[in-house]
Amino acid sequence: MIRRLLPREEYYKLDGTDLECLLPDFPGARVFVVEDGDAIVGHLMLAPMWHAEGFYVEPSYRGKGVDTLLVAEMHDEARSMGLGTVFPAAASDGMVNYVTRLGAVEVPARWFALAVRES
Numbered sequence: 001m002i003r004r005l006l007p008r009e010e011y012y013k014l015d016g017t018d019l020e021c022l023l024p025d026f027p028g029a030r031v032f033v034v035e036d037g038d039a040i041v042g043h044l045m046l047a048p049m050w051h052a053e054g055f056y057v058e059p060s061y062r063g064k065g066v067d068t069l070l071v072a073e074m075h076d077e078a079r080s081m082g083l084g085t086v087f088p089a090a091a092s093d094g095m096v097n098y099v100t101r102l103g104a105v106e107v108p109a110r111w112f113a114l115a116v117r118e119s
Helices: 008-014 018-025 066-080 093-101
Strands: 002-006 030-036 039-046
Touching: 002 008, 008 018, 008 030, 008 039, 018 039
Parallel strands: none
Antiparallel strands: 002 030, 030 039
16 A cells, blocks of 8 residues: 555546545645555545634624624635635634624534644
């Protein structure tokens, strides 16, 4: 068995896998495979994700459009970067309601932080 970075021109080999539908949302992704002969027997994607964080509006300015301006600026910048998706998180029911009203769809997963280990 060997492990390797799968070149973009070989992504067709992932057709029929869960990564086939995810790759378009992650244009800068790197996909690693383990192969036994010509067969891919395992895959893992390392994906750059732009995460929206630190959303705050001064209480005396809430309801005055500050949130709309912040979100519009975020969308403008994401578009200028060539992004098709950003990833907001929600730690409260209020934020869940807000991001879903914006059109966000919950990702059915639990997120973790994993420190990159030394070789």
